[in-house]
Amino acid sequence: MRVKLAAGNWKMNGTRAALAEVDTLVAEHGAASVEVLLCPPATLLGAMAERIGEAQIAVGGQTCHPEASGAHTGDISAEMLADAGATYVILGHSERRADHGESNDMVRAQARAALAAGLKCVICVGETEAERDAANTLDIISGQLAGSIPDLSTGESLVVAYEPVWAIGTGRTPTLDQIGEVHDYIRAELERRFGTGVGRSVRLLYGGSVKPSNAADIFAVSNVDGALVGGASLKAADFGGIIDALEQA
Template structure:
């Protein structure tokens, strides 16, 4: 895997109040100086208090989206600068739930990513096919379009992470076969190398997301070009997420 540092990223989605900060205390105690990178993306309301709880431990924080503009009359939105000010170093962009629930297009995601890069944030850009697209054998075409449309031209191996999340596997308990995961990750790697050159293309980390659990993490992490995971429900409890972290450290 060369210089790519493995990453276990947790997306809490719309879950968690201040009471959930106890899970972070547990995570810090067990994995505060892990050999891999650990990232938690909580609701925006928890970013600042979570940053205080983490202190100097090696656990990073991220937002779950950001607005393309730095500020302005955008009620209910949050800017990349605001995320950074609250303690975030990363932001998830283009998650299928944002694309579906909020109509975010590839163009929107690219604009958000530009804003995030300007604020010094690392972007985790999500791509993935629906069940209908998978059944129609259109997966790689869909992924190709999302990569081309969502990723800014100025991306580097330090500023970009790509997460492959098949929409039909998110929160369903279903996962693609290991061969299917490998096919898409190898394809993403080749596309990144083709667009950005071998240096950048090989340094971008590729995460798999979609019903990753302690029980299936090890076999997924053994797949070609899987550098870690973007974990949803299983990241809400330190015990579950810890099992995934352990599996990634041993991969």
């Protein structure tokens, strides 16, 4: 039975003052029946982990370097994330792929490093608007899955997030049928590659303008095990509404 997951990606947002939102989230959802994950900027990771304490909310990083240490100014290793209190890391987000040129090979190397450090990986896949319009969505997803996910991944260590690039932060969302088509395809590809046991145990998240008003409908779609939430995760009230919808799904 896959445990549903509500993951919040704060992206490049938040200072220490924003940790007050975490206090509210802990008070209201610190014992949720689904798994809750927050991925703040690296500057807040340690402080957030301490703030959460014993509550049932995990903390994760937003990327990591494929090397464990070295002369890589400005980068953060998976070991450093784990040392700061992280148990997860987001990898291959479309903004990292676009802004930093992270290829499938790079994401796979990062994921290997994360697994070696004991972190769970949330690996992101998704098509651009042009790729969707050209009816290339499933081909793009197939290539990203094959190239980005390490061979040693398991249902415990891997989460896959489908984020159509054209829906991130735009207020636009695919139709429920479109979401279902991609999630069903990802599930089938994982089962084909890793076998039924692992393939069925990996959690699949949808990301792309998820908010309390549309969360329930999205969570009712086949093979949607939760959400990777951007802007709506910055406020406890909004993220809490998404957690509530996931608990009721």
